[in-house]
Amino acid sequence: MxxxxxxxxxxxxxxxxxxxxxxxxxxxxxxxxxxxxxxxxxxxxxxxxxxxxxxxxxxxxxxxxxxxxxPHRADAIQTLERAKVPEGIDIKIGTQLQARTADGSLLPIRVVGLDDATVKVDANHPxxxxxxxxxxxxxxxxxxx
CATH class of the missing domain: 3.10.50.40 (Chitinase A; domain 3)
Incomplete structure (x- = not known):
């Protein structure tokens, strides 16, 4: 066969x-x-x-x-200033976003933490x-x- x-x-x-x-x-x-x-x-x-x-x-x-x-990479988790997230996006834990990399490509990221000043995002695959x-x-x- x-x-x-x-x-x-x-x-x-x-x-x-x-x-x-x-x-x-x-x-x-x-x-x-x-x-x-x-x-x-x-x-x-x-x-x-x-x-x-x-x-x-x-x-x-x-x-x-x-x-x-x-592997899950710790360096793929970053904390951003909330001001860097575009206005009008409802941000909560689990929200899927896209970030533009240095070479211009889009990178899917997921919100994993937030407070009034910052948003913590994870670029690892789930x-x-x-x-x-x-x-x-x-x-x-x-x-x-």
């Missing part, structure tokens, strides 16, 4: 959860996730796990944080520093490399 390999376009069904059982994402109720193996379109640990699977195969994998969204568990089914190899 054919196995998925680097360069193949594949479709998977998946359910992702944290090690404490908290669900964070699933393809249930949606079309299977389609991506090209080896192109960095999904987290490295999931890409590596699907490589070698045969269509119809189901498995569960625990992906360590360094093969998922990386799943950074967490090991992830995925139930995976390789639905099909759409296009072989």
């Amino acid at each position: 054919t196995e998925a390999k680097t360069g193949d376009v594949v479709r998977i069904n998946y359910a992702g959860r944290l090690t404490d059982g908290t669900s964070f994402d699933t393809s249930e109720g949606r079309a299977p996730l389609e991506f090209k193996l080896g192109e960095g379109q999904v987290i490295p640990g999931l890409d590596a796990h699907v490589t070698g699977m045969a269509p119809g195969a189901k498995s569960t994998v625990t992906i360590p944080s360094d093969q998922a969204y990386g 799943l950074a520093g967490k090991d992830l568990i995925f139930d995976v089914e390789l639905v099909e190899i759409v296009e072989a490399a």
